[in-house]
Amino acid sequence: MTHPAQHPLDAATALQVLRTEGATQHSSGSTHPAWQNMVGPFGGITAAQMLQAVLQHPQRLGEPVAFTVNYCAAVANGGFELSAQPLRTNRSTQHWWVQLSQEGQVVMTATAVTATRREAYSTQELAMPQVPSAADTPQLASSRTRPGWTRCYDWRVLQGDLPSVWEGAEQPSSLSRLWIRDEPPRPLDFLSLTALCDSFFPRIYVRRATPVPIGTVSFTVYFHADSAQLASVGSAHVLAQAQGQQFRNGFFDQTGALFAPTGELIASTHQVVYYK
């Protein structure tokens, strides 16, 4: 049930609880037209929908620390069923298993670790790169040649945009750096941060400037911030960077980092992607 004022990210991540069996909560959701990718939905929004199944579980302990999503098959546009189950609950950490299915078939799986954080020695080793502020970085014009979900973000690319000419001129680096936020603006939370972590264009497009079929097979987010820290970012842009490390015989990896505008590393993220 969406209403005109609801943000597309909230509309997409609204789940209906169906039933509870033991500790497993079953819910239903649906792909959302605002988040359409080339084929099916943008993988970041589906990951956020899976995390939502954990966040809305009545037995949840603490907040997300680690989240790994496996894309087993293409998600078809339309409805899906989610099941979320805490497999092990300790004093301060909890381990989760989530499945997304369509027509009785497993389409995606995920594991999550949630935890209650305590104040402890803290230090940041990966510094935010020195770059112009978001305000000083030109906004990318909305593009009708890019998939629909890209219009759910405000993009300000510093380095490593998609090639303007797909001529196959190989680049020496696949590093991208950009400022990005939800469009329309929305206060940052675990759901939007998860989707942002998957918002990088495929590294092989940046590196190779040649269009080939691709699909993420496994995607991991490590959250380094609690909900209060994320809330303090508000709807500001975050600085996102990602780079491929190895492209070999049909799979490449990508390692990435997202920084609050004040410089804190709020998430690190990794994925491995199939390409043809």
Add this chain to the structure above:
Amino acid sequence: MTHPAQHPLDAATALQVLRTEGATQHSSGSTHPAWQNMVGPFGGITAAQMLQAVLQHPQRLGEPVAFTVNYCAAVANGGFELSAQPLRTNRSTQHWWVQLSQEGQVVMTATAVTATRREAYSTQELAMPQVPSAADTPQLASSRTRPGWTRCYDWRVLQGDLPSVWEGAEQPSSLSRLWIRDEPPRPLDFLSLTALCDSFFPRIYVRRATPVPIGTVSFTVYFHADSAQLASVGSAHVLAQAQGQQFRNGFFDQTGALFAPTGELIASTHQVVYYK
């Protein structure tokens, strides 16, 4: 059933098939005294045991591409039961769910992606750092003050060893670089590479030089080589590097890479670790 000539890694990863229920294969294994850590077994060998459950499954398609292990609770010394199940099998990729339990409780979970690789455009972006060869790097003396599993490896540390004085002098970088191989030597395969990916000392010890309780909560390996490539490394040392990125309120992350001595990036690996 071990015999004197069996390598400790092979002895530890020998599983007995118990039964098959549908597509789920149940097997049993046991911790191995050679791989003892401070408390319970070294996490890398338990991860290798879980991957073995996938490798030995009769329905397995292809070779490992991605593997994520979640450490839900401490593994007790002694026996355990493993279950491995393919959740989705596509034409060239397959998605796996693995659980390790002791006394009916889930102790570890894992997801794996296996795939048949095809020759495709390949290029390596993360270059091996220029370092002296393993032969030119002094071997670390076997230490009785380090946990037993460390004696299952030959260590040649270039940078970022454990502190020699635990005086709490904070270091500016947690980066470690080292040559490492199984001891006694053993030809590299997916099992040993998985264990090697978890062989880095906790980044917080390198960074902070203060002993605190730690435990990996989630660990990911992306394999960039097939079994033939790994076999070609043989029992040579691999160059391993790892660095922490964010240490915050009880959890830090680590990003790592393992290179064949000829320079190929054969695995990238990431983990998030609890600390007190």
